[in-house]
Each structure stands twice: as structure tokens, then as C-alpha cells.
Amino acid sequence: MRRNVFFLILIxxxxxQFLFAQLPAIExxxxxxxxxxxxxxxxxxxxxxxxxADKKVSLNYAGVKxxxxxxxxxxxxxxxxxxxxxxxxxGKFNLVLT
Numbered sequence: 001m002r003r004n005v006f007f008l009i010l011i012x013x014x015x016x017q018f019l020f021a022q023l024p025a026i027e028x029x030x031x032x033x034x035x036x037x038x039x040x041x042x043x044x045x046x047x048x049x050x051x052x053a054d055k056k057v058s059l060n061y062a063g064v065k066x067x068x069x070x071x072x073x074x075x076x077x078x079x080x081x082x083x084x085x086x087x088x089x090x091g092k093f094n095l096v097l098t
Contacts, residue, residue, distance in 0.1 A: 025050045026097075036088045042067070045080040047095075052078045055097040063088030 026049040034043055047057075053071040055078070063085035070079040080095065 026052065029095075034084070036063075036084060036090055037086065038084075041084050041086065043082045043084055045082065045095075047078045047080060047097075048076060051075050052097065058096045058098070059093055061088075061091070061093035064093060 026047060028046075028048040030046045030048075053075040057066060057069050057078070057080050059066055059082075065083045065085075067081040067083050070081065071077075072079070
């Protein structure tokens with residue numbers, strides 16, 4: 001019994017390390033916030049993190065559309081171009097990096 005419990009803990013520990021190792025380490029996103037209702041509906045975000053340029057970006061928030069992403073020479077930076085509709089409600093949304 002004790003051996004089985006240890007084995008299950010070991011398996012869980014290894015799986016957790018594998019799953020968390022897959023998450024990109026995001027160090028910074030600029031700007032961190034934005035306001036709706038501006039005349040210019042475009043917004044460019046800068047994401048900085050370990051090899052973040054290798055990731056695909058997606059989001060799901062009414063009125064916010066992902067236009068494009070731009071890589072630069074440094075793989076630790078990625079620019080994300082969004083369009084924010086004039087009808088967008090204030091709120092928070094997640095950028096999903098896969």
C-alpha cells in the first residue's frame with residue numbers, strides 16, 4: 001500500500017512538472033490595460049517571455065479581434081495586433097498562448 005501511494009505521488013509529480021514546463025514564462029505584457037471608446041480602435045501589445053515568438057496566440061472576448069502577430073529577431077518578443085470595436089464592453093480577457 002505504501003509503495004503504491006509513493007508511486008502515485010511520483011507519477012503526479014512528474015506529470016505536473018511536464019505540464020508546467022510547457023507553459024511559456026511570460027515576463028511582461030505592455031500595455032497592461034487599455035480603455036474602450038478611443039477613436040483609434042487598433043491596439044498593439046508587446047509580450048516578452050522565454051521563446052514566446054514560437055507560440056500561437058488566441059483570445060475570446062466580444063468586440064476584441066486578433067488581427068495579427070509579429071515576430072522580431074529576438075524569439076523572446078512577440079507583438080500582438082488587436083482591434084477593439086467601439087461597442088466593446090470594459091472587462092478582462094485572457095490571451096491564450098499555445
